[in-house]
Amino acid sequence: MLAETRRRHLLELISRQGYATLDQLVKSLGVSESTVRRDLEALDLAGSVKRTHGGAVYSGEERPMPAFDDRTGTSADEKRAIGIATAALIEDGDTVLLDGGTTTLEVARALLGRPVQVVTNSLPIAQLWASSPRSDLILIGGFVYPRTGVALGPLAIAMMNGIRVRKAILGAGGIVAEGVFNSNLLLVETERQMMACGQEVVIVADHAKFGRQELTRLCGLSEIDRLVVDPGLPESFRPMLESAGVTIHLAGASPNHEEIDSTRGNHQTRPITMRTEA
Amino acid sequence: MLAETRRRHLLELISRQGYATLDQLVKSLGVSESTVRRDLEALDLAGSVKRTHGGAVYSGEERPMPAFDDRTGTSADEKRAIGIATAALIEDGDTVLLDGGTTTLEVARALLGRPVQVVTNSLPIAQLWASSPRSDLILIGGFVYPRTGVALGPLAIAMMNGIRVRKAILGAGGIVAEGVFNSNLLLVETERQMMACGQEVVIVADHAKFGRQELTRLCGLSEIDRLVVDPGLPESFRPMLESAGVTIHLAGASPNHEEIDSTRGNHQTRPITMRTEA
DNA sequence: CATTTTCATGCAGATTCCGTCAAAATCCCG
DNA sequence: CGGGATTTTGACGGAATCTGCATGAAAATG
Secondary structure (H helix, E strand, C coil), X not given: CCHHHHHHHHHHHHHHHCEEEHHHHHHHHCCCXXXXXXXXXXXXXXXXXXXXXXXXEECCCCCCCCCCCCCCCCCHHHHHHHHHHHHHHCCCCCEEEECCCHHHHHHHHHHCCCCCEEEECEHHHHHHHHCCCXXXXXXXXXEEECCCCEEEHHHHHHHHCCCCEEEEEXXXXXXXCCEEEECCHHHHHHHHHHXXXXXXXXXXXXXXXXXXXXXXXXXXXXXXXXXXXXXXXXXXXHHHHHHCCCEEEECCCCCCCCCCCCCCCCCCCCCCCCCCCC | CCHHHHHHHHHHHHHHHCEEEHHHHHHHHCCCHHHHHHHHHHHHHHCCEEEECCEEEECCCCCCCCCCCCCCCCCHHHXXXXXXXXXXXXXXXXXXEECCCHHHHHXXXXXXXXXXXXXXXXXXXXXXXXXXXXXXXXXXXXXXXXXXCEEEHHHHHHHHCCCCEEEEEECCCEEECCEEEECCHHHHHHHHHHHHHEEEXXXXXXXXXXXXXXXXXXXXXXXXXXXXXXXXXXXXXXXXXXXXXXXXXXCCCCCCCCCCCCCCCCCCCCCCCCCCCC
């Protein structure tokens, strides 16, 4: 393999994750450790990466999106549909608080360009919105949790103390009869404060989250005002949620369900205008 | 075969994949190795391809170094040198506060992977560091100023109120005898709070900033502890700064100047830390 | 402070590159 | 058409570079 090609490949691997261990790179490229070391040294000198003990971190020009991994295995299409359906719930001029996570990121994406005030503790969402001139963005600070890029902790909680928003939109790690759960204690504490900030609490979750138990309990079902979920929602949860007073919004489904309306239920964008120069 | 035709064919082959080994090209064209070498040398000279050990890579169109924000006219190299010199001032385990701006971004880049606690209100810096494991990142929240991606305003100031750091590293819009200036009132107010947070105030600026007047005054020269600047610093400023008690660090210069010393004159590859979960 | 991991350096084998030179092709001109 | 000059092409050997491995040093970890 050509050295130049190999280095390009290395850079690709590193920039995808933001960082990579030497071992990962060696296994990915199938060359010796020494070679990877030497390549990293060259890339470091060129300023594209920064060598560290055990690997390298990306330091090139900003990457559009970190594209952090999605372990849930749920298709991006479902999440996008949820994002679009949630965005339809939000009116122009609203203030919304967006939690971190892949699903809420889709909400942010669907909201792009709309005249709303966004408050978020998520770095990817902030990045997405920072360039949008049409709307205000308020960033919640705090300790940044490495992998997911969300600000958490006492500083974040204190900062949200004086903030009130129309809708607080939160993701979930798992939802069972006992309520909404998430994996991280610090995250859950921060999310509790988020819920307190919102007049209305909206949970976004794909169907794979239902029936899954996670480490820490965030809240009971009755504390949720609205839930946006894809049509794969297990039927057994419906009565449970409804009796808890949760309004269910099905994303991307046919618009014959009660709550679905949404400027466009289908994201598939079909026919429309097209013009050939004749 | 005509030489011109052969070269065109070569270029076609290389541009198709983006790269090619010498062996591939020899086999494709059915000529000797020497001939291909000579052709590649000519194409390299013409700028169409770039020769490498073992082959060549296409270098036709993309020039991925447009030097995006070049209002200052200062080259990226100078800024990078300033970043490296500033990083050399920081010891492992320090807590540093990083302001927004292109120069401080270079500091963040040079600091990548080092075991330091970084506090910043800059979205690009946060983005850069979020993927770097094993290092703490504290994000200052607030109203995000659209174009530059920094968090400002009362929320930011309030959040910094309870924070103390070893070194506060700030950029500057312009530096004159009366002190340090910047363009934006909100920005300056936030930066004042930053200075209050730091035991030591470090200003980073390239030589083009000197003698330039900007809208709002941030502070007087005597409030600066250290200044990191490229060797293009106008001589007339030296006595002025020294009498104000500012320690001057010249970036990228030979390490025979008084202030340059720091663990190692050479910035070459500082071993660091990094570790991913097993 | 001992153990384990990672890093830097030197070295040998292999590959690639460069300068030189001779053969072949092409061109120029009578 | 032919002779000689010029350019192009292919080949060869020494120099330089790249790659992988081994060894001792340095750093991280508990």
